[in-house]
Amino acid sequence: MASPFINDPVELGARIVRGSLRRQRQFRDRADPLAFPDNILHERYRFSSEGIRYICSLVEPSVRNATDRSCVLTVGQTVCVALRFLATGTYMHSVGDAENLSKNTVCRAIHKVVLALTERLNMFVVFPSHVSALTVKEAFYQLAGFPRVMGAIDCTHIPITGPLGENEGDYINRKSFHSINVQMTCDHQLLVTSVEARWPGSVHDSRIFRESLLGHQLEQGLFDGLLVGDRGYPCTRNLMTPYPDPATASQSRFNVALGKCRVRIEMTIGVIKSRFNCLRGLRVRPERACKIIAACVVLHNIAVIRKERAPHVPLVAPDEVDPVTVDHPTGAAIQQNNHSLKCHFLFTAFAGEEKRTSH
Numbered sequence: 157m158a159s160p161f162i163n164d165p166v167e168l169g170a171r172i173v174r175g176s177l178r179r180q181r182q183f184r185d186r187a188d189p190l191a192f193p194d195n196i197l198h199e200r201y202r203f204s205s206e207g208i209r210y211i212c213s214l215v216e217p218s219v220r221n222a223t224d225r226s227c228v229l230t231v232g233q234t235v236c237v238a239l240r241f242l243a244t245g246t247y248m249h250s251v252g253d254a255e256n257l258s259k260n261t262v263c264r265a266i267h268k269v270v271l272a273l274t275e276r277l278n279m280f281v282v283f284p285s286h287v288s289a290l291t292v293k294e295a296f297y298q299l300a301g302f303p304r305v306m307g308a309i310d311c312t313h314i315p316i317t318g319p320l321g322e323n324e325g326d327y328i329n330r331k332s333f334h335s336i337n338v339q340m341t342c343d344h345q346l347l348v349t350s351v352e353a354r355w356p357g358s359v360h361d362s363r364i365f366r367e368s369l370l371g372h373q374l375e376q377g378l379f380d381g382l383l384v385g386d387r388g389y390p391c392t393r394n395l396m397t398p399y400p401d402p403a404t405a406s407q408s409r410f411n412v413a414l415g416k417c418r419v420r421i422e423m424t425i426g427v428i429k430s431r432f433n434c435l436r437g438l439r440v441r442p443e444r445a446c447k448i449i450a451a452c453v454v455l456h457n458i459a460v461i462r463k464e465r466a467p468h469v470p471l472v473a474p475d476e477v478d479p480v481t482v483d484h485p486t487g488a489a490i491q492q493n494n495h496s497l498k499c500h501f502l503f504t505a506f507a508g509e510e511k512r513t514s515h
Contacts, residue, residue: 189255200239201236201240202239207458211455211458215273215276216231219231219235219269233255237257237266238266239455241434242448242452243431245434245435249262271447274447280454280461281351283370284343284349285343285347286347289380292344295345296417300415301413304380306383307343308383308420309341309384309389310339310385310418310421310425311388313331315333315436315438316334316336318438318439318445320334320441320442325358329357334357335356336355336357336446336449337355337358339351339368340352340425344420345460346420348428350368351449353453354446361389362389362390382394383395384417386398397414398410399411427467427469428453428456431452431455431466432456434448
């Protein structure tokens, strides 16, 4: 029975149906992210306003939209959305809620910025450094008295929980969680000079170095100098590692000097993970995770070059090293073959100090 209070109930019902099927467009107010003071920008995006503008100018050719219709994101908004995800490591819908955007828009913005940064990897990650090799060697020598050091090397595991496909077992590392094993080298300024982010977590550090581009270049003699690493690597003519069980005072002093140089890479990895919390655990496919890691390295180098505020690095227990001599019996022979070379470096490093002591 028709209602006596409604003139045309059929027309009202049609309007209700049409309204339920048609979703009204909403133009949300997106505040300018660069309008906040630098302390808030550092907390949200890990960069100051000048640093964010520099990144925008760097990636603008790859990130800029072809049209301004339908209230598309500007380059600054796109970069800030990606930086917020990299800095917090939270879920994309949480980033969208914070930035007043949908999850799909956040995903597209992150993908565009990450690709733009990885395309510029060779601009900011240069071995042995952006300064001359001689400057790097002198800086390490002043730091620890260890000669001919071009950089420190180490690997770190980035946890990953995304779809891993049929090769899932390859990503299980020695600590029984899925990860990507990333090799990095750095100079004395905590600037990343090379990165190898494509290996599953089960791959040993020594194999990554042996098959990496940097390892091949050192074997070919393209660089005159040394890398310093932990016992996860074999001792070779291009890579110095500490004595496993120093038996003399000279060997102990050698280990101390090498450790002062090698700690720079541990500091670098700690700063990168503290600056970009997404590296505490990535929820994407391995291919995309590798690109995100490379993008974070590029952003870290930009922050170091521009002297951005460094994050607080919490104290953590030293990583357990899987010695190469356990998995590779030839490691002991390599160590013995390099004994004379180590003694030569030791004498060079400490001859001046002993002469001053005798006088």
